[in-house]
Amino acid sequence: MEEWRQVFYHAMNMFNVVIVSYFFMANGMYTILMILSLGSVWLHNRRLTYQGLDELRESAVTPPATILVPAWNEQDVIVESVRSILRTDYPALEVIVIDDGSTDESMDRLIAAFRLVKMDLIYRPRLATKAVKGFYMNPRLPNLLVISKENGGKPDALNVGINMCRTPYFCTLDADCILERDALLRLMRPIVRSPENTVASGGIVRILNGCEVKDGKVVSVGLPKTAVERFQVVEYLRSFLFGRTGWDLLGGTLIVSGAFAVFHRETVMEAGGFLHDTVTEDMDLIVQIHRWATHHKRKIKMKFTSDPVCWTECPAQVTMLGRQRRRWQMGLCQTLWKSSEMLFNGKYGTIGMLSFPFHLYVEALGSVVEFLGYFMVPLALLFGMVPVPLFILFVVLSLVYGSFLSVGAVLLEELTYRRYPGFRDLVILLIYAILENIGYRQLVLLYRVQGVVRFITGFRSWEKVTHVGAG
């Protein structure tokens, strides 16, 4: 009995060490990312004053691009989305909408709105996909192509689009997103201006809930009404403004949001296109490109910039939030698992030595450690293994540090883009940045752990997130 007690005490002590190490490692890294991005985003914002978008717009040298819009049962938004996309400010733009076997009226509405006719066009499937049912075009609108195909999921739909895409670059865009008019130009800027071979460029995704939308355009920016949505505004600011910017600065970009990103077509094709074995095809593609480039000794660059904006609706209900976060976490685990050879692999540079381990230990497994901590530390307290004052101090520190990082993200937004114009909006954001760590963080943590469990148990299905129609 005494031996078991010893083992238990030993295990508890070990876990306490793990949780404290995790706490300092994760928050230390987040703090470094925050400091780096504070400088980087501020500087980038200053540099925008002489960015020369006009030159990019008017230049014959700006490469043509195609926006790929995968859609599944998006009848309520699809026509307005495509109209808005066709108005995108870009010199040589093509749009391909891929209807992934919708069971609603998406196709009928598109055909009626754009007077499309079915055509029997040539399909050259360099990337294997499910069967294409038909191509729809209006000869008077030659830059729009709608493809109807059998249902095969978002990666499959995107692969069909890539197979039909004729331009050197393509931009993936979710059907329910709203692109700011010059967002594609801004997204292409790092590609055009960089002296290096930039094969992917990602922009910022902002939350549409609470904004006013007119004719497919965000005309007034505001904060959403419910707490769940407001917490997500803070979360997105933190994730995009300092998470992705910081990693970009370190040269460790491992995630580019597939809701809105530009890729070099040939590179994606060489890397095998979007694969079907994960539920987060965007991150998976980035990792795959890194692996392909390293194996083929190609010097490539991926860029994240914080000024091209795409607006998307976030889940307004807790159940939908759960579905989204479980999927994200499961996809993260799937991608990291299948690319485990990159872990601490010097061949991959910053990605292998820093970014990949961080995403594995902090973003993927960290959720489990943190979740267990909520049970084990009180247990240790109960058994008298941790002094009460120290326990309280650590709880306070964890909450305060979380708030510090979230407030930092709000400050970053304030120093740079200031998209939320009212003073009241700022105060609300600051309040929610503080409150985020009490309740919301734990809720999201629960969903993340569920995502890890689903990954371990081999759950494969994609939970559809439905929106209430923000904006």
Add this chain to the structure above:
Amino acid sequence: MPVLIEHIYEIVVAIVITVLLGTGALIIMAIARRQRRDRYFRRIDDLRQRYGPVIATMLSQKLEYERGREVLKGISGVDRNYVLEQLCLEKKPTPDQVPILRRLCEDLGLVRVWQQRLSGHLDIASIRDTFASPEGVLHRVGRLHFLLRAKAADNLGIIQHRASWPLLVKALEDSHPDVQAVAVRSLASIQEPASFAPLVERLNAVILKPSTRISLRSIKTALVSFPLKQTAGLAASLAHQHRRIRFLATDIIREIVERQSAWEEDFVLDANVFPQELGEIFLGQLCFDENPDVRARAASVISHLSDARSTPVLLTLLEDAQWFVRLHAVRALAKRKYLSQAPQIAQRMTDPHWMVREAAARTLLVFGRVGSDQLAAHFLATQDRYSQEQIADEMQRAGLIPNLLAQYGGEAPGTEGKVIEQLVQMGKTSYIVSVLQSSSDQKLRRKFLMTFGRYLDPQIRGWVRQVATEETDPNLRTLAQTVIRPAIKQGES
């Protein structure tokens, strides 16, 4: 010294207090920043309201220049230059407004300030602005000074300040790539002929030294914006031993020529607009260059030359071993003056590479009736399935099907009837059926029904069924019903 629990307490308490203070500081910074920015924007909005209309009416020449200038001189304060810059350069000026804006910026002393900043000199105004504008102090931090230099270069480019071109050329050697890139852009905007050579030099330097931090595309974009007569400055690059330098020089000339040809109808590159020496290089050297990229890009320029040798050269390129050279040659021939070459272009419809086949079909369609007849003739004559598929694809994309059907429905359909028949046999019936469904031409529908109604194609079958059940014209409906019965039997058997 052993770590005691008291030490851990002290450390954690210290961290908590630090983080708390840090959070508080961040909150205060955010609120203070917002208030300061609000004040700043209120001031800018106020100035914009007061002086914006003055600048607008000056630029549209509705207000006398001198009067407007005197009003603007009334703006004072520590951030005078910053505010004036904001007001003057708020909107991109139109070409007519540029000379007025340039004069205004000179008279208000802004040009002098920008020139000083670009050349790295500290002037009184800059120092004053430094402390007045929100991030001014940081601008004075040596490593961040490039922000001021780049913005100054940008401003000089916006107002196309010709006298500043030597300064901008000097900025091509700036220590920061941003300043270099903006200087390149501003030189392109000013288009001073003497700045073309330094830009070409810079381009060559970037190619020869890959470690350079400025993008090749940025310099190329700048060079492409210069007028055609400047291309003489690329002669040495066209003959350069480095294959990439030759390629880029060829491509820049191609872009300039393409732009010019888009503006002018019947554009021809003759000795008046294009140096003869360059024409000779294109016809005598570049079309035989060992670098296929050079041969490919040269095709387009050659197609515009008013020289009898251009056609045979293009026909040679049409047979090049590299598919993309053939592609560019086919595209280059897409001009009505090469109408007589339609048979040679049609031969490329059987090219092993689909992009060449596609380009050939598109080129033939540019020739109008002659080209589409050639395309149709090839479509009917060829046994090459890939070629047929490509033509069917282009006919649909170009929206030719309604025309073909209309002609087929006429008195003497001829080739059109055979093309339609061929399309039906290939199963390319979606577009045809769409047209028939929306057509009110009963004669066409009847004719199609009689000729193709019994085909087993599922789309045609569906349309015949639809006519047999929903058609309002009783004769057509009866015809469809008679057509469909044997068809169904045929299908069953």
